[in-house]
Amino acid sequence: xxxxxxxxxxxxxxxxxxxxxxxxxxxxxxxxxxxxxxxxxxxxxxxxxxxxxxxxxxxxxxxxxxxxxxxxxxxxxxxxxxxxxxxxxxxxxxxxxxxxxxxxxxxxxxxxxxxxxxxxxxxxxxxxxxxxxxxxxxxxxxxxxxxxxxxxxxxxxxxxxxxxxxxxxxxxxxxxxxxxxxxxxxxxxxxxxxxxxxxxxxxxxxxxxxxxxxxxxxxxxxxxxxxxxxxxxxxxxxxxxxxxxxxxxxxxxxx
Amino acid sequence: xxxxxxxxxxxxxxxxxxxxxxxxxxxxxxxxxxxxxxxxxxxxxxxxxxxxxxxxxxxxxxxxxxxxxxxxxxxxxxxxxxxxxxxxxxxxxxxxxxxxxxxxxxxxxxxxxxxxxxxxxxxxxxxxxxxxxxxxxxxxxxxxxxxxxxxxxxxxxxxxxxxxxxxxxxxxxxxxxxxxxxxxxxxxxxxxxxxxxxxxxxxxxxxxxxxxxxxxxxxxxxxxxxxxxxxxxxxxxxxxxxxxxxxxxxxxxxxxxxxxxxxxxxxxxxxxxxxxxxxxxxxxxxxxxxxxxxxxxxxxxxxxxxxxxxxxxxxxxxxxxxxxxxxxxx
Numbered sequence: 001x002x003x004x005x006x007x008x009x010x011x012x013x014x015x016x017x018x019x020x021x022x023x024x025x026x027x028x029x030x031x032x033x034x035x036x037x038x039x040x041x042x043x044x045x046x047x048x049x050x051x052x053x054x055x056x057x058x059x060x061x062x063x064x065x066x067x068x069x070x071x072x073x074x075x076x077x078x079x080x081x082x083x084x085x086x087x088x089x090x091x092x093x094x095x096x097x098x099x100x101x102x103x104x105x106x107x108x109x110x111x112x113x114x115x116x117x118x119x120x121x122x123x124x125x126x127x128x129x130x131x132x133x134x135x136x137x138x139x140x141x142x143x144x145x146x147x148x149x150x151x152x153x154x155x156x157x158x159x160x161x162x163x164x165x166x167x168x169x170x171x172x173x174x175x176x177x178x179x180x181x182x183x184x185x186x187x188x189x190x191x192x193x194x195x196x197x198x199x200x201x202x203x204x205x206x207x208x209x210x211x212x213x214x215x216x217x218x219x220x221x222x223x224x225x226x227x228x229x230x231x232x233x234x235x236x237x238x239x240x241x242x243x244x245x246x247x248x249x250x251x252x253x254x255x
Numbered sequence: 256x257x258x259x260x261x262x263x264x265x266x267x268x269x270x271x272x273x274x275x276x277x278x279x280x281x282x283x284x285x286x287x288x289x290x291x292x293x294x295x296x297x298x299x300x301x302x303x304x305x306x307x308x309x310x311x312x313x314x315x316x317x318x319x320x321x322x323x324x325x326x327x328x329x330x331x332x333x334x335x336x337x338x339x340x341x342x343x344x345x346x347x348x349x350x351x352x353x354x355x356x357x358x359x360x361x362x363x364x365x366x367x368x369x370x371x372x373x374x375x376x377x378x379x380x381x382x383x384x385x386x387x388x389x390x391x392x393x394x395x396x397x398x399x400x401x402x403x404x405x406x407x408x409x410x411x412x413x414x415x416x417x418x419x420x421x422x423x424x425x426x427x428x429x430x431x432x433x434x435x436x437x438x439x440x441x442x443x444x445x446x447x448x449x450x451x452x453x454x455x456x457x458x459x460x461x462x463x464x465x466x467x468x469x470x471x472x473x474x475x476x477x478x479x480x481x482x483x484x485x486x487x488x489x490x491x492x493x494x495x496x497x498x499x500x501x502x503x504x505x506x507x508x509x510x511x512x513x514x515x516x517x518x519x520x521x522x523x524x525x526x527x528x529x530x531x532x533x534x535x536x537x538x539x540x541x542x543x544x545x546x547x548x549x550x551x552x553x554x555x556x557x558x559x560x561x562x563x564x565x566x567x568x569x570x571x572x573x574x575x576x577x578x579x580x581x582x583x584x585x
Contacts, residue, residue, distance in 0.1 A: 166474070
């Protein structure tokens, strides 16, 4: 089942990851290695534990059991704010940006946070190179016409794209995306999938997606979760051919 | 495409007086200081003007945490009071010259903020307000008990700095206008520093924490440490206000440390406009002027000020200055 490239050192590795909320086990003993440079999609029906798994990988919660390794280094329980400097960035399932700032200011802020967190002295308008870099990132996600618009006035799809630009600000080796197309129109979804494919050519991307069809074409690898456990993993072809996966997805209706 | 980042506190996009608003925002230090420079000539007597300067500075320092970072502290009296007492005690008991005494006041207030902030920063919202309130009351009772040093209930008397002893200048604080400009010099320095901090990357961190703590954290911000640092800086400004107040009043009343003084900062910042640069001064001006005018008519002046406060919270939550800015830039 394991494809050849996974034999190299994986960029991220989960070992027996488990999460309990009170008496409810959301995730149970999931061990997965994410190979460097590949686009891996985590899929599964509602309640499969995708979001929990994502939140553990991205450090939003500490796991109840198991460990997480980033490039061989144990990062279990590392505070959230250290992730950006490690080179791990994420986008949230529900759009999470600064609504009162312009698109450019949002990205600028994220860039500034990489080097100038406790500088109380230098006027920030002097960092022109940060503004230029922010503009570049906005252009990359297709928001070059909206530099100075307040984020709250942007369309939903644009806000999602902005969030990705913000995540890219730390030039992450690993980009984690939680349902990047949630709530998007078909046009927006197509544009977002194109963007993700482009991003994946330069860095490792792990994304969570509810709709299997969307990620089949663009992913190198798929991880299928069901009832909080690892159901299958492999290339899209291998997963598509897997009987259990077919049963789970067909049982849930046509996705 | 112009990528310059205007360091305005408002994003100015409208017509009408937007040019004025953006101009004031761009040159906020000049605008504030220009006003304060001519201010004593607009008032019937200078002592009130000095009060407004000092409490304006106090509310300004408080506003860093409250207005810009969005965290309500109810213990800032501790920093105002510690600044006052440290300066006062240094002058009265140890004969320290006024300038190092002022510095001592600022430093002790900063240390107080470091300790109180360090303990309170783990809590959020109303709990943060309550913990800071409780800790500041601890400071109050501690100073109250240290009667030999602090004068206890009667306050610390005899903080007499009349002659500034600046070589080449014959300045005496007995002249009210000289005293005003003496205090003004420190307030001017503080206002400039404050503006500089707001315009810095750390200033952006403060506002990011207020707008969206989770996003700030995902951007790599250590939210707890940043909050603590802002709290300490805020304490330094409030300490300077307290230290100046000791020299202004020539006594340090024990009420400086009382939670009533903490409440003053909240009221002044809210009344003037939280999160605006000039708001705290407008709030201090309104509050102290009303107190001054209404006490002539009735001893129940607080009833009127309280009524006005409720009126603004309900109908103009942006405060006086915030509402004005909003109207002008619409």
